Amino acid sequence: MNAPTDPTKTRLLTELKHARPLIGCRFDPSGRYLFASAEDDAIQRFDLLTGAKTSLLGHKSWVRGLAFSPSKGTPVVPLATVQMGALGGGATSVRKPTPFTLLSGDYHGNLLWWNGVEEAPKPTRTVAAHDGWIRAVAVSTDGATAATCGNDNLVKLWSIADGRPIRTLDGHKSHVYNVAFHPGGQRLVSADLKGTIKDWDLGTGSVVRELDAKVLHKYDTGFAADIGGIRGIGFDAAGTRLVCTGITNVSNAFAGVGNPLVILFDWKDGTAKQLKPKEAFQGTGWSVGVLPSGTVIAAGGGGQGRIWFWNPDDGTNSHTVTVPANARDMALHPDGTAVALAGANGSCLLYTMTPAPAPPASPVAPAKKA
Amino acid sequence: MKPCDYACHTGEHLVNRRLFLGGAAAGVAGFAGFTAPAAARELAAGQKRMLVIFLSGGVSQLETWDPKPNTDTGGPFRAIPTSVPGIHISELLPQAAKRMHLLTLVRGVNTAEDEHGRGANIMLTGRRAEAGIKYPEVGAVASNLLEKTNRELPGHVQITPGGGSGFSKEDAGFLGPKYASITLADGKPPADLLRPAILTSDADREREALRRKLNAKFALSRRSAQTDAYTESFEQAAKVVAKADAFDAGREDPKAADRYGRHDFGRHMLLARRLLEKGVTFVKVTHTNYDTHHENFDFHIEQLSEFDRPFSMLLDDLADRGMLQSTLVVVMSEFGRTPRINDRYGRDHWSKAWSVAMAGCGLKAGAAIGKTNANGTAVTEREVHGGHLFHTYFKALGCNPTKNFLPDGRPVPIADPKAAAISEILA
Numbered sequence: 001m002n003a004p005t006d007p008t009k010t011r012l013l014t015e016l017k018h019a020r021p022l023i024g025c026r027f028d029p030s031g032r033y034l035f036a037s038a039e040d041d042a043i044q045r046f047d048l049l050t051g052a053k054t055s056l057l058g059h060k061s062w063v064r065g066l067a068f069s070p071s072k073g074t075p076v077v078p079l080a081t082v083q084m085g086a087l088g089g090g091a092t093s094v095r096k097p098t099p100f101t102l103l104s105g106d107y108h109g110n111l112l113w114w115n116g117v118e119e120a121p122k123p124t125r126t127v128a129a130h131d132g133w134i135r136a137v138a139v140s141t142d143g144a145t146a147a148t149c150g151n152d153n154l155v156k157l158w159s160i161a162d163g164r165p166i167r168t169l170d171g172h173k174s175h176v177y178n179v180a181f182h183p184g185g186q187r188l189v190s191a192d193l194k195g196t197i198k199d200w201d202l203g204t205g206s207v208v209r210e211l212d213a214k215v216l217h218k219y220d221t222g223f224a225a226d227i228g229g230i231r232g233i234g235f236d237a238a239g240t241r242l243v244c245t246g247i248t249n250v251s252n253a254f255a256g257v258g259n260p261l262v263i264l265f266d267w268k269d270g271t272a273k274q275l276k277p278k279e280a281f282q283g284t285g286w287s288v289g290v291l292p293s294g295t296v297i298a299a300g301g302g303g304q305g306r307i308w309f310w311n312p313d314d315g316t317n318s319h320t321v322t323v324p325a326n327a328r329d330m331a332l333h334p335d336g337t338a339v340a341l342a343g344a345n346g347s348c349l350l351y352t353m354t355p356a357p358a359p360p361a362s363p364v365a366p367a368k369k370a
Numbered sequence: 371m372k373p374c375d376y377a378c379h380t381g382e383h384l385v386n387r388r389l390f391l392g393g394a395a396a397g398v399a400g401f402a403g404f405t406a407p408a409a410a411r412e413l414a415a416g417q418k419r420m421l422v423i424f425l426s427g428g429v430s431q432l433e434t435w436d437p438k439p440n441t442d443t444g445g446p447f448r449a450i451p452t453s454v455p456g457i458h459i460s461e462l463l464p465q466a467a468k469r470m471h472l473l474t475l476v477r478g479v480n481t482a483e484d485e486h487g488r489g490a491n492i493m494l495t496g497r498r499a500e501a502g503i504k505y506p507e508v509g510a511v512a513s514n515l516l517e518k519t520n521r522e523l524p525g526h527v528q529i530t531p532g533g534g535s536g537f538s539k540e541d542a543g544f545l546g547p548k549y550a551s552i553t554l555a556d557g558k559p560p561a562d563l564l565r566p567a568i569l570t571s572d573a574d575r576e577r578e579a580l581r582r583k584l585n586a587k588f589a590l591s592r593r594s595a596q597t598d599a600y601t602e603s604f605e606q607a608a609k610v611v612a613k614a615d616a617f618d619a620g621r622e623d624p625k626a627a628d629r630y631g632r633h634d635f636g637r638h639m640l641l642a643r644r645l646l647e648k649g650v651t652f653v654k655v656t657h658t659n660y661d662t663h664h665e666n667f668d669f670h671i672e673q674l675s676e677f678d679r680p681f682s683m684l685l686d687d688l689a690d691r692g693m694l695q696s697t698l699v700v701v702m703s704e705f706g707r708t709p710r711i712n713d714r715y716g717r718d719h720w721s722k723a724w725s726v727a728m729a730g731c732g733l734k735a736g737a738a739i740g741k742t743n744a745n746g747t748a749v750t751e752r753e754v755h756g757g758h759l760f761h762t763y764f765k766a767l768g769c770n771p772t773k774n775f776l777p778d779g780r781p782v783p784i785a786d787p788k789a790a791a792i793s794e795i796l797a
Contacts, residue, residue: 020442021713039711041440060439062446107446132671133446151671223427223659224531224634225669254427256664256714284714302714326713344713 005337005353007295007309007319013079013338013350016046016053022342023062024329028116029070030098031334032077035116036348037063043104045121046348049077049095056104058112058123064329065105065137067146068116069160074098076334079352101160103146105134111148113163125163129156136178136233141185145202149176155190155200167205171198177229182267183239191230191244193217197265211270213263216246220253227253232298232330235267236290241312242267245285245298260285260300264312275310278317287330291353299341301326307339307351323349418731418767419646419697420512422654423639423681425673426531427661428489430707430717432746433460433670435725436477441745443709445667454736462674465682466727471736472685472694474728474795478740478749481705481756484719486661489704495543496760497786503544506775508763510542510549511784512652515769522609523616526551527645528654529638535560544777551654556634557641559617563610578608616648617641626687630680639680643687646697660703663716685729698731698766702759709746723749726759732766732797739795757789765791 018038025036034046035056043056043063075098102116109132113125132151139146145166146158155169155176174193181188187208191197195214198207217228232245242265250258260283262275275296283302290296295318296310305323307330310316325345332339341349432438437449437460449458452470459467459475466473483489483498492498495505506514513525528538528551535555542550552560565574585601615621619641630636635657642653657677662669681701688694706724707717723742729735741751764771764785771785 021711040442061448108448221532223661223669225659225672227665229668254659254661254663254665254669254716256716 004355005291005293006355007291007297007353009355010307010319010321010351010353011356013352016044016348016350018044018346018348021344021346022328022348024064024066025340025342025348026066026068026331027333027340028102029068029074029100029334030077031079032095032097033116034331034340034348034350035066035102036340036342037066037104038346041106043102044348045116048079048350054120056102056114056121058114058126059104059106059108059110061107061110063104063106065103065111065134065148067103067137067139069101069103069139069143069146071099072143074100078335079333079338080335080354103137103139103160105129105137105148105150107133109134109150109152111137111146111158113160127158127163129158130154133175135176138179138181138188140181141183145181147179147181147188147190149179149190151175153192155179155188155198157188157202169198169200169205171207172196174226175229177231178233178244180233180235180242183235183237189233189242191233193226193229195228195230195246197230197233197242197244209270211242211265212272213244213246215248215274216244216261216263218248218250218253218258220250223253225253227258231284231300232287232289234289236294237292240267241265241290241294243288243290243296243298245288245300247284256284256302257282258284260298260306260308262288262296262298262308262310264296264310264315273312273315275308275312275315276317277306277308277320279320281306283326286326286328289330289332291332292336297330297332297339299323299327299330299339301328301344305341305343307341321351323351325349416696417518417649417651418516419650419693420508420516420652420731420763420767421642421646421684421697421699422508422652423677423699423701424490424654424656425660425677425701425703426656427659427703428486428705428707428719429660429673429703430662430666430670431477431724432707432709432717433462433667433674435459435475435727436742436746437461438709438742438744438746443711443745443747445711447667454738457736457738460674462670463678465678469682469685472689472729474733474735475738476726476728476740476754476759476792476795477738477742478751478753479706479721479724479726479755479759480749480753481721481724484705484721486704486719489719489721492756493702493704493759494541496757496789503782504540505782506543506545506549507541507551508760509551509652509654510545511764512767513549514545514775515764515784516651516767518649518651521649521651522613523645523648523650524552524610525549525651527554527650527652528552528656529554529557529641530656531634531638531658532556544782545775554617554641557617557619557638559614563614563617565611613648616645616650619644626683629683631676633676635676636680639684643684646688646693647691660707662707663712663718664714666707666711666715666717668715688730694730696731698733698763699729700759700763701727723747728762728766728795732768734795734797737795739792752792752794754792755789757786758792761785761789761791762795765796 020038020040045054097117102114109130111129112123114121130150134150153172157166195217197211247258248261285300288298305327307321309319325343327341329342438444448461452467454470494507509526539547539550705721708720774781
């Protein structure tokens, strides 16, 4: 059973260090491993159980898209049970990992397949998927289909089993920054630089509707350039809410002067609600999700980093955590109790949202005899 | 208000026809000590021209001419082969890569100045600013040294992304307003260049006749060099007005506009071609903006995708029309960008090791001179600064940059005497 969570109790569990600035991070389906990509073109696999760190080498450019196809019935390893490994300072036992496939997409447009649990993973398949950057990768709820998107303005669907292209979804007018499958399995959303979200019917490949997140884009006439884009996107587990994040109110594109913003959509009727940080923070929202409790969580940063929590009903920023570096990505642990941040300082910071355990009771001194 | 490092929108740059004509008049009277006739005679053959493409804000050398892929500073982009074996440039310049045989790269630039205004000054004048003297910018020098007789159009034109059109008398320094630039903001001619509709051609002709009559009467008794200059300036301005269509890129073939790209910079580059063809000596086109402290990579994708095609089309057109051998093309910024990538995926100002690209007149094409180290943090071979480049431009144009200007009778070397041309790249 998962430990009870309380965002106001969020605390740092551990810092997983790498030599180079990080770009993206994701937990594997079991929650045992944390994968983090970096500016050295490599992906690091941190084993939270044993403390081992393994480099996955194969990309020739930066990786931001990381997603997994799990084995059926993969058990989630609750974070509370791995405290003897990386979090505790040394492994005392090693459990047999549950196999899964990792898909990673890079800025040269290549999509790579990996057996994620191998001792020293090597790419098992490479597909030249996009002309230009792959900006995001997502996997369908049944684990059979991958979706990728990128700077060729396209969304593509792939068979994970054999790497076969299934369908190309063409319609965006700008770089496609993010993609996510609806938990119901029939729909997919893709979101672009200009703040357009397309809702695709996976059966027909047609656009069902568009959702407006254009507040996350601006053409800065002073610098003559576009700024913004939907940097993070996600659904709640039930598929009733869609969240996305980025930067808004940009007054200076090239210095990144603007404010993070989350847009919360009611999936059924498409109505939107803006979730803003309580403080006047300058920076970008890089990643967003919904906790099992329904609380919306996002991470991002500018000079510093932040984790923000919002009540989805009234939109209040219920809690904020200051983190030491720009959080370029955020991953939610599958047990729902923790998040990991990909830090621009090279650190993967793992935060738990569970209260700190009570300190052990002090032995009671025997009463002095009179 | 926006800082003037970018597109200046200040009112002082907004002028009308009267100011434009008046500026030209001041130019003729303002400076008489230059050595233009002698320099012009030095030209080896034909009319030489110069085009500067100024990538404002500081373009990244790592995303353009000196990529360092798969290093700690390289960023996510590839280096791609070019039409010259052994020379690779960034994948963000695929069209330029196909024309590397026309280009000359200088990869060891160290201008040691990381501030926008001072960096631009070094690149445009070939010197650091000095108290007590205002050195002319490259366009004014080119306009002076390459001056034609019977010039019908301004010798020094700059096309900016925004701001106001008009006369920019400051950039000629001690050469005086005659060599200062006419700014065509967003490629538009100076306001009121054309005769207003309310003034009929007959009325305009009568007005001009009256001015001439009064001028002639005045000259009978009080003619001087000043009055001659004033008269000449009106005649010069009248020639410009008569050639006003030279400023209209809309008169170019729509197919050319398609090739250059249907966006502002494409239109500005097509206008630059038109002006050079019509006889303007020096054109500077500014493309904004590259000051990418945040999201350097996304912004360079956007800006360079806009730059690459029109730049390449203009190179093609100059080459096809036989103009490239008499036109010097220079792609410069005020500085480059830091090899270090900051925490916002940005690159900051960096002048210690960056690149300039050139093409055309007087240069060895398909060459790359100068080297930086493995991750681009320092120049390791053939380091040059703004002075070397300034010498090189004018040597390539067939001038002698070691000669002097003579403002107020005082000799001032055309280019920094502590530097010399980069002889290895001169044809």
